[in-house]
Amino acid sequence: METKINECNDRYMSILDTYRLISHDDLDKFYINLKSHYPETIRETIGVNVQHSPVDYLNLIKTMSYSFKYKQNNPDGNLFEEFQKSLEDVMETGGGATDGRFRVTFWHDISIGQKGIS
Numbered sequence: 001m002e003t004k005i006n007e008c009n010d011r012y013m014s015i016l017d018t019y020r021l022i023s024h025d026d027l028d029k030f031y032i033n034l035k036s037h038y039p040e041t042i043r044e045t046i047g048v049n050v051q052h053s054p055v056d057y058l059n060l061i062k063t064m065s066y067s068f069k070y071k072q073n074n075p076d077g078n079l080f081e082e083f084q085k086s087l088e089d090v091m092e093t094g095g096g097a098t099d100g101r102f103r104v105t106f107w108h109d110i111s112i113g114q115k116g117i118s
Helices: 002-020 024-037 068-073 079-096
Strands: 042-052 059-067 102-112
Antiparallel strands (some): 042 059, 042 102
């Protein structure tokens, strides 16, 4: 069982490494541009959904939502670091998995405007 869980952790880290390749400088420029056109109407969501095998019937969802107000109040805040911390929490708890099989979904969504256009 430990081997299976280690394999899952390796897959987590592989996906995490891929996510890390996103240029956050480019994203920041994108946000600044959006903010100039849509002040106070942008919502950013990043999270991880870990669903264990059907045998476990368990969904563990970690979601973090941030707005530009968060960015303004925490200029040094790093969304990716917060996401990584959330992912590590999921890995440490194991969520009650018994057979080491997981389906992992990551998302990074930016919604604009009152109607939540994505």
